[in-house]
Amino acid sequence: MVSLGLVVARFNDSVTEPMAEAAREAAAERDAVVVDEVAVPGAYDSPLAADRLARRDDVDAVAVVGAIVTGDTDHDRVIANATAEKLTGVSLDRDTPSPSA
Numbered sequence: 001m002v003s004l005g006l007v008v009a010r011f012n013d014s015v016t017e018p019m020a021e022a023a024r025e026a027a028a029e030r031d032a033v034v035v036d037e038v039a040v041p042g043a044y045d046s047p048l049a050a051d052r053l054a055r056r057d058d059v060d061a062v063a064v065v066g067a068i069v070t071g072d073t074d075h076d077r078v079i080a081n082a083t084a085e086k087l088t089g090v091s092l093d094r095d096t097p098s099p100s101a
Helices: 013-029 043-054 075-094
Strands: 002-009 032-040 061-065
Touching (some): 002 013, 002 043, 013 032, 013 061, 043 061, 043 075
Parallel strands (some): 002 032
């Protein structure tokens, strides 16, 4: 059985909580178990939580859900790019898959 860590960004939780519920359901349908779930303020904060979960011996993979809202500036792209880069780094450093949604 695959053991998962789940990171859920709370910013825009009307979007992220249904995503987290879908992730939990998808895991259960595939005989995987979410062994720990960590809430973070926003997507930008998720790499640290993902890294901490990926360090654990009882976690095979980490899933991250978050929502980044597009605005009038480039802020959303800056946050998305930085977060994706850091999550990729976690995957490579820890040799643990860390898909983000």
